[in-house]
Amino acid sequence: MTKLNYQNAKFMLSVANLNQLPDDQGIEVAIVGCSNAGKSSVLNALTQNKSLARTSKTPGRTQLINFFSLDENRRIVDLPGYGYAKVPEEIKRKWQGLLDAYLRNRHCLQGLILVMDSRHPLKEFDQDMLRWCNECELPVHVLLNKTDKLIHSAMSHTVHAVNKTLAAYPNVTVQPFSALRKTGLDILQKKLNEWYKN
Numbered sequence: 001m002t003k004l005n006y007q008n009a010k011f012m013l014s015v016a017n018l019n020q021l022p023d024d025q026g027i028e029v030a031i032v033g034c035s036n037a038g039k040s041s042v043l044n045a046l047t048q049n050k051s052l053a054r055t056s057k058t059p060g061r062t063q064l065i066n067f068f069s070l071d072e073n074r075r076i077v078d079l080p081g082y083g084y085a086k087v088p089e090e091i092k093r094k095w096q097g098l099l100d101a102y103l104r105n106r107h108c109l110q111g112l113i114l115v116m117d118s119r120h121p122l123k124e125f126d127q128d129m130l131r132w133c134n135e136c137e138l139p140v141h142v143l144l145n146k147t148d149k150l151i152h153s154a155m156s157h158t159v160h161a162v163n164k165t166l167a168a169y170p171n172v173t174v175q176p177f178s179a180l181r182k183t184g185l186d187i188l189q190k191k192l193n194e195w196y197k198n
Contacts, residue, residue: 004070004196006189009047012067012075018101021065026073028108029195032099033115034125035081038145041179042115043068043078046188053078065102074196077102077109103132110195111139113188118144118155118176121162130169139171141191148178 015021033039040053052068066078079102080095103109112133116126121144133140144162147155159176166172173191177184 004074004193006047006070006192007049009049009052009068009070009076011052012069014064014066016064016098018098018105021102021106022067022075024107026075026108027110027196028075028077028106029111029113029192030077030079030103030109031113031115032079032129033081033143033145034117034123037081037115037117038179039078039081039115042113042143042145042177043076045179045182045185046076046192065098070196103138104136109138111141111191113143113192114140115143115145116162118147118150118158121158122165130166130172134169134171137171139195140169140173141188142166142172142174143177143184143188144174145177145179147176147183148180 012022013020031039031043043053044050047068053066065080068076068078070076079099103112112129114126114129116122130140142162144155144158150158155176159174163174166174175184175187175191177188
């Protein structure tokens with residue numbers, strides 16, 4: 001395969017139902033997180049494209065599964081964020097059903113990037129995702145985002161505490177990250193490169 005250049009990411013399509021998904025082939029890596037964790041900002045930092053994923057001061061703007069192509073065989077998938085968004089429960093349940101069905105049935109999915117706010121890690125939604133991925137043996141890479149808002153000692157304490165909590169999960173890795181300062185971008189790219197080689 002050709003060397004990956006994440007700046008080549010291009011929007012493919014948005015889907016609201018499973019029957020709209022692209023063919024289940026190639027390699028996909030999905031990104032997910034509570035809707036105020038900075039998921040879109042992480043995606044934009046990774047691709048060095050500030051307009052690739054919509055960011056908003058109103059969390060919960062990602063209401064569909066959004067696919068971005070890196071090349072003809074590899075894709076980044078931006079999953080709906082929820083848990084904070086002020087939307088009707090009926091819509092939340094639809095998001096959750098779509099998310100669950102995608103994660104359970106998508107054979108080309110190689111791993112999950114789970115974005116957390118480093119100031120408030122391991123929320124109930126995060127822990128639910130980790131338990132589900134552990135049961136399905138799906139690798140997870142946790143991004144403790146917004147570390148620019150923490151002093152160094154607080155960041156170190158958070159990373160240590162999260163690593164300790166997640167020690168029981170064999171397929172989970174953790175790193176500090178700042179989408180604003182692009183701190184940890186090289187580590188994230190290295191992890192993604194591993195998954196996209198499978």
